[in-house]
Amino acid sequence: MTEKNVVTAIHDTLHEQMAADERLLVLGEDVGARGGVFRVTQGFLEEFGEQRVIDTPLAEGAIVGLAVGMALHGLLPVAEIEFADFIHPAFDQMVSEVARMRYRTNGDFGLPMVIRAPWGGGVHGALYHSQSIEAFYGHVPGLKVVVPSTPYDAAGMLRSAIADPDPVLFLEHKRTYRLISGEVPDEAFTVPIGPADVKREGSDLTAIAYGLMLHHCLEAAQRLEQEHGVSVEVVDVRTINPLDKETILASVRKTGKAIVVYEDNRTYGAGAEIVATIAEEAMFDLDGPLVRIGGPDVPAMGFASNLEHAFMPDADLVLDRMLELARF
């Protein structure tokens, strides 16, 4: 076991995978000499060489499209989109090509590839370095979309993503990179893509979240326990698509109350799908209204600290709404 933060866990795991399999290569903007703007590929260029650590031209559509070609020809590309906000030029490649290659060929072709993208706010990233993109791609059949939020899950799920025969959009919340640390086994364990995880057991209500919001929920749950004696179960979604409905529903059926917290714009966000799932399949198990906390429906957070703060749900807000729901 080693204590490390999220970004170190991702760096170390990617390094281990690169060292183990020559079919693996990384490509993206600034991944080479700079080692990635978040330093995920720091030292890779020196160790693995420029054939395997490709500083691409500044063209996100090409980064994804090139990775498609590499995956079609025996390689295991791990493409980095520098900020998730910049993935939009690659939308056609993601939706029309990456997601559909297997389906449109009736299973003849597959794309074993990973697209990594740092997402989320809380880093003074303003409108174009803070966005949540999981709902855009969670909506697309054929893409697996994962949102690990702890060093353990990031390491375990990155191994699973690289081993997966299908494309995985691997979303890393920027604020968690250096904020969240934890124990990570030194051996090569995996965390499967798909299953959600109960990060904290409880009995009075269920909080469902991912990314930075997961940690706000965990903090709020701890304070509620200490200050109000309310027992909150916290479910970490971990995979946006395919969504683990069973784990979510099992927890909600146990506690009878659910609060879903996400940082994306509230309308049509991933939380909307989770709430709809609970409403459809567990309505008669509910003892209170479904509560949904999301970002406001403005393009993204502002650069000014108070604008950013006003956009992002925080632990205080989550605690208030949890308490309200617990007392319903």
Add this chain to the structure above:
Amino acid sequence: MLPGAMLDSTAEERDVATRVTRRPTHEALGLMADDLLSMYRAMVTARLVDEASFRLNRQGKAAFVVPVSGHEGCQVGTAWALERGRDVWLPYYRDVAVVLVAGMTPYDIFLGLFAKADDPSSGGRQMPSHWGSRRLGIISHSSPIASQMPHASGIAYAAKYRGEDSVVGCWFGEGATSEGIWHEALNFAGIHKVPAIFVCENNHYAISVAQGKQMAVENVADRAPGYGMPGVVVDGNDVLGCYAAMKEAVERARAGEGPTLIEAKTYRFFPHTSDDDDRSYRSREEVEEAKHNDPIHKFEHYLRDAGVMGKGEVEHIAAEIKADVDRQIDEAWNAPDPDPDSLLRHLYAEDETS
């Protein structure tokens, strides 16, 4: 330098692509009489597949047809320089003749036209002419134009990385060259000198939009120096000229000298698809004029002049191929439809889900 070809030294200053002006002979290209007849048969097969497909469309048996007629010369000529089982093919939807050269049969093509279960490209999922076959090295493509371009560069990068001597052929129309991803793909290919050959089948119309509204230059290939690769303009109705240009590009690619952009000037005889009406954007006179440069007729003249084909053989070969195509149409028509229960399959890998 192309065998048997010369550069046009009088090209205007702004024309930066190589222009092939002298017709190569097959001997200079290393082609035997049998090769020529095989090339000719591929061209005629494509033409007859086209004519049959439109007939089936008008009969209500084929919902959608993408014609090839007019492009047979540039398609067979360029595709002929690649090797089955060794090289990789990224055709676009008009490339009936490319996929025939790559190893698809008319039966395969009609399975796709009728959206049958055994359609090798997609099992009846995609529209016809959206080619793909892992077995044949034909890379599946979608409908959005130029989306296959970065795949070609990525595959070529992988081929180079893996130390193969395979090359990648990528075909597209001149309309595709307006897409940003087209530029992105060639830019990367040039930087890394990957073994890819980019073939533009320039028929001067992107559906209805004439070339003059698509680009401010006369030749797509003039852009090649911007990507650090040679550009070649060739008469797309001259199958041997196309073969010569492609052969040299393939040799360069195999030798590690990087990609080439080839532009074959040609013409599409039919509307864009069976759902298009080209009378709204092209005069009948223009279309009839273009047919004087029919690549099949031009090749027939060459074959007769070279003594490879006798006078009565044109009709004989056409009748033989037509009978064969008709038989394969019947077989494909009678093949099973996809199972509706298969709709949800192959979203992810089966038997090895994570």
